[in-house]
Amino acid sequence: MTEKITFTVDGKTLEGKQGQLLIEACEDSGIHIPRFCWHKRLDPVGMCRMCLVEIETPRGKALVPSCTTQVTDELIVETESNTVKKAQEGVLEFLLINHPLDCPICDKAGECPLQDQTMAYGPGESRFIEEKRHFEKPIPISDIVLLDRERCILCARCTRFSDEISGDPLIEFIQRGNKTQVNTFPDEPFKSYFSGNTVQICPVGALTATSYRFKARPWDLKKVSSTCNCCSLGCSVELNVSQNKMLRILGEDNEFTNQGWLSDKGRYNFEYLHSDNRLTNIKLKDNNSFVDANISEATEKLKNKIEELHNPDIKFLIGANSTNEEYFVINKFANLMNRNEFLSKDKSNVYFADDNMFSGYFGENHQNASFEDLDSSDVIVVWSEDIKDNIPVLFLRIKKAVKNGVKLVVLGHTNSSLESLADLYLGQDVISNNFELKTNLGNIKEFQNIIENKKVTIIVGKSTPLQQKKYLDNLVDHIQKYSQAKFLNCFTKANTFGALQHIDQIKGLNEFCNEYEESNKNIVFTIGANPVNASFFGSKIENILKKADFVVSLDIFINATTELADLILPTTSFGEKEGTVTNMEMRVLKQNKILPGPGSALSEWEYLTMISKSLDKEIKYENVDEINKALCDEYENNEELPSFENLNKPSNLFGMKNRKNIDINIKDLEKNDLSILMVKRLYGDSSTQINSPSISMLGSERFIELNSKTLEKFGISSKTANLIQDQHSIFVNIKINNLLPDNIVLAPINRRGFKNLDPTKDFDIREATNMKELSVN
Amino acid sequence: MTWENARIDKAKEIIEMYPQKRSALGPLLYLAQDKDGYISDDSIVEISRLIGITEVQVQSVASFYSMYKQEPTGKYLLSVCKSISCEISNSSNVIQKVKEFTNLSNNETDDEGLFTYESVECIGACGGAPAIQVNYETVEGLTPEKAVDLCKWLKEEQPKVVVADELQLKFGGTKSFDWAIEDNTGSSSPVPGFQTYEMQEEI
Ligand code: SF4
Numbered sequence A: 001m002t003e004k005i006t007f008t009v010d011g012k013t014l015e016g017k018q019g020q021l022l023i024e025a026c027e028d029s030g031i032h033i034p035r036f037c038w039h040k041r042l043d044p045v046g047m048c049r050m051c052l053v054e055i056e057t058p059r060g061k062a063l064v065p066s067c068t069t070q071v072t073d074e075l076i077v078e079t080e081s082n083t084v085k086k087a088q089e090g091v092l093e094f095l096l097i098n099h100p101l102d103c104p105i106c107d108k109a110g111e112c113p114l115q116d117q118t119m120a121y122g123p124g125e126s127r128f129i130e131e132k133r134h135f136e137k138p139i140p141i142s143d144i145v146l147l148d149r150e151r152c153i154l155c156a157r158c159t160r161f162s163d164e165i166s167g168d169p170l171i172e173f174i175q176r177g178n179k180t181q182v183n184t185f186p187d188e189p190f191k192s193y194f195s196g197n198t199v200q201i202c203p204v205g206a207l208t209a210t211s212y213r214f215k216a217r218p219w220d221l222k223k224v225s226s227t228c229n230c231c232s233l234g235c236s237v238e239l240n241v242s243q244n245k246m247l248r249i250l251g252e253d254n255e256f257t258n259q260g261w262l263s264d265k266g267r268y269n270f271e272y273l274h275s276d277n278r279l280t281n282i283k284l285k286d287n288n289s290f291v292d293a294n295i296s297e298a299t300e301k302l303k304n305k306i307e308e309l310h311n312p313d314i315k316f317l318i319g320a321n322s323t324n325e326e327y328f329v330i331n332k333f334a335n336l337m338n339r340n341e342f343l344s345k346d347k348s349n350v351y352f353a354d355d356n357m358f359s360g361y362f363g364e365n366h367q368n369a370s371f372e373d374l375d376s377s378d379v380i381v382v383w384s385e386d387i388k389d390n391i392p393v394l395f396l397r398i399k400k401a402v403k404n405g406v407k408l409v410v411l412g413h414t415n416s417s418l419e420s421l422a423d424l425y426l427g428q429d430v431i432s433n434n435f436e437l438k439t440n441l442g443n444i445k446e447f448q449n450i451i452e453n454k455k456v457t458i459i460v461g462k463s464t465p466l467q468q469k470k471y472l473d474n475l476v477d478h479i480q481k482y483s484q485a486k487f488l489n490c491f492t493k494a495n496t497f498g499a500l501q502h503i504d505q506i507k508g509l510n511e512f513c514n515e516y517e518e519s520n521k522n523i524v525f526t527i528g529a530n531p532v533n534a535s536f537f538g539s540k541i542e543n544i545l546k547k548a549d550f551v552v553s554l555d556i557f558i559n560a561t562t563e564l565a566d567l568i569l570p571t572t573s574f575g576e577k578e579g580t581v582t583n584m585e586m587r588v589l590k591q592n593k594i595l596p597g598p599g600s601a602l603s604e605w606e607y608l609t610m611i612s613k614s615l616d617k618e619i620k621y622e623n624v625d626e627i628n629k630a631l632c633d634e635y636e637n638n639e640e641l642p643s644f645e646n647l648n649k650p651s652n653l654f655g656m657k658n659r660k661n662i663d664i665n666i667k668d669l670e671k672n673d674l675s676i677l678m679v680k681r682l683y684g685d686s687s688t689q690i691n692s693p694s695i696s697m698l699g700s701e702r703f704i705e706l707n708s709k710t711l712e713k714f715g716i717s718s719k720t721a722n723l724i725q726d727q728h729s730i731f732v733n734i735k736i737n738n739l740l741p742d743n744i745v746l747a748p749i750n751r752r753g754f755k756n757l758d759p760t761k762d763f764d765i766r767e768a769t770n771m772k773e774l775s776v777n
Numbered sequence B: 001m002t003w004e005n006a007r008i009d010k011a012k013e014i015i016e017m018y019p020q021k022r023s024a025l026g027p028l029l030y031l032a033q034d035k036d037g038y039i040s041d042d043s044i045v046e047i048s049r050l051i052g053i054t055e056v057q058v059q060s061v062a063s064f065y066s067m068y069k070q071e072p073t074g075k076y077l078l079s080v081c082k083s084i085s086c087e088i089s090n091s092s093n094v095i096q097k098v099k100e101f102t103n104l105s106n107n108e109t110d111d112e113g114l115f116t117y118e119s120v121e122c123i124g125a126c127g128g129a130p131a132i133q134v135n136y137e138t139v140e141g142l143t144p145e146k147a148v149d150l151c152k153w154l155k156e157e158q159p160k161v162v163v164a165d166e167l168q169l170k171f172g173g174t175k176s177f178d179w180a181i182e183d184n185t186g187s188s189s190p191v192p193g194f195q196t197y198e199m200q201e202e203i
């Protein structure tokens, strides 16, 4: 396959690889052939004929589509001959027969391949005087995507994407010939976690996004590359801003991470930046209500409080959305504030807000995998939280690997969405309701056959905070014993790995609750963390924050956690700050700033340095570059330092892999029987999402999943019911999922109404009378 | 579930015959058409569940082929050829007469649900042009008058089964040549091919 060959294009001799598509081989050598349907991440279809070139064949010259023709040794190609030009004109003339000339009101105008290529290769004049075909325009095909069928040129990019890449083919060609249109089935909307990608790759304005419609012209946009902060995959994105408003996020093709794709959450979760609910002023609590304050009042207040409380216990609850630079400063600051300062190491006062965090597999015995390894390994083994909902683009990478022949083994019970791709799915026969392995894996022949003596990439993490780590160890040890294993620790939240790298020692929310001593004087900092909402420990933490002597929150919204604070410091968010982030392969990528922060919002590190100054402690950084330099000094391997300077070099735009020692001090929860399996769905009620109108409704459906046998036990026949536990009753849609074990229900912890449920207590499901099925979003 | 059990059993039987479930799509669409005389949205949902592809994928195939009807057809589907051989043998007159008699234009069905009219591309009877099909049973060597006679006869007799040979004898003219396997079973509805005749008896 990789044999080098030479071929001639327009008289120039070029090098290519045997079997490569002509269009791609030309592209690699800098020769651009116009195209509509060909996309390097999709299988070629030869649908549009825009890429016609002339090649020499034994029977003379022939026009062939370069996107379906492979280069061969000594092939002679003409891309600019008169015949080719005539063909291109013809193709464009045909494409324009039915394409409306509504460019002045089309979102795509200015960056439209059809517009651009018509200018560059078109006939210049139309001979068409007949009526064009008409469709209602535009029709919504989902809550976030609109379809204008008149504009569609039938390139099949959207249909191929949804079929080949995301695996939810809900958009297809209907009819035939000149009646062909792209559409969804009635009442079956384009409900995909990845639908936004089709908007990005549609070569015309047929697919548009509700959030961007009529908002801007491409030439008015300011653009910068950055890294998405929605999960720990670290997708490369381009931020598009006009008049200081974020208007759009596009996927960038980073070979190592997202390969051009984004989840719809990553793509559309930005409108919150400009929400009226955004915190713009410092707030001090005064008799249970917040009043605006300035920074000196705030630091003064905090300083007085610390003095007044006499050496209080200061703890930090941190979230996953800070940059490495911010974590670096948080770490310094937390150390200064730690009254156990310089005491033994497990006295860390920094607690990370992720229920499923555990000590993970790091260090010498566990080789960290890259996403590339997914493609090059023989087997992928997954036992973790739901990948599709928590790291959506990793789902795409796994799907791609499987498509190319890599075997997949999935262990239950959270990754049902991977089951259809899996060669082996281990469900309740092997795994108990408490996520314990019931049998020795060696006894499972099929499993053994798949993994033995193979290159295995293990994606491993806790599926529920109640899972005991020893069962993950069993899996890991077993595979390490029989095969070559590499690891992706499945911590799903944004810059978790940045926090791990830059905080000396991290503890979990359980440790926070246990180590909190009421008899002490307590100050709690919450930094971009909202553990009161959507956490297993939510109500415990809520109680603690209510009782604590002083709570300082650094955040962007008033939410369930920050409303309990005595002082809120408004911070900058995605796109408003510069820094680096680390993804789950330990690849460090750059986040860039393109927006000013709202009101008097500052970066987390700015507040912390100011506070430390007011306390006469020494954390002195003038700007984020200085922090980045300081942070780089602490890497042992100084060959691939993730400094701004390095990461801004075009050759390093893909990021750099480097690691620091990681210390996670988290113990298992007490063993307990699980009856409600709480999972996080992609869309929920996070403050960022509910403040982004285009996607705010997507997380509104309340549902439970259970297998049909369990459902039968409750004697429910309708599609809705009430889920009841103690005094809580939630009206839910019922979904059958026969991959779940008996006697367990799965519920979304990040949807309204579920957070008060206790996963370890019994529940009841009762028929809901006179209720229609809840509207599904 | 909108399909009767017998139809679902039949469907499962068909699916069994293919190594990949989705390959059964074509025949299953005939099964659907046999039920309602066209491919209804309900049937599309049913098929998508049976073979595990999405509804829109089923619809995509169903709407691609013109012999899968997207709207209910009448008892007799009249397909008059409009392609080149027939055209030079005066098919436009045949078309005109049939249209006049039935008072239908292309792809329309009359109110009683008796006739559906369509003009189609070459039906492979060029040697006997002009040609017409009644429920896909071919009659060749028509004249405009004979075509009207044929329609009248259908209207009056309303035969349960139409058989090509019989129609040819009554209304046809020159036949191209006898190229097909002799098949006198005829057809009982505008659902072509696939065992539907027996199907109907079964269900
Ligand atoms: S909607 Fe866009 S992407 Fe889809 S087929 Fe039409 S032109 Fe191509």
Ligand code: FES
Binding pocket: A034, A035, A036, A037, A038, A045, A046, A047, A048, A049, A050, A051, A052, A065, A066, A067, A068
């Ligand atoms: S790009 Fe080759 S046919 Fe469309």
Ligand code: FES
Binding pocket: B081, B082, B083, B084, B085, B086, B087, B121, B122, B123, B124, B125, B126, B129, B130, B131
């Ligand atoms: S042209 Fe009419 S049958 Fe061929």
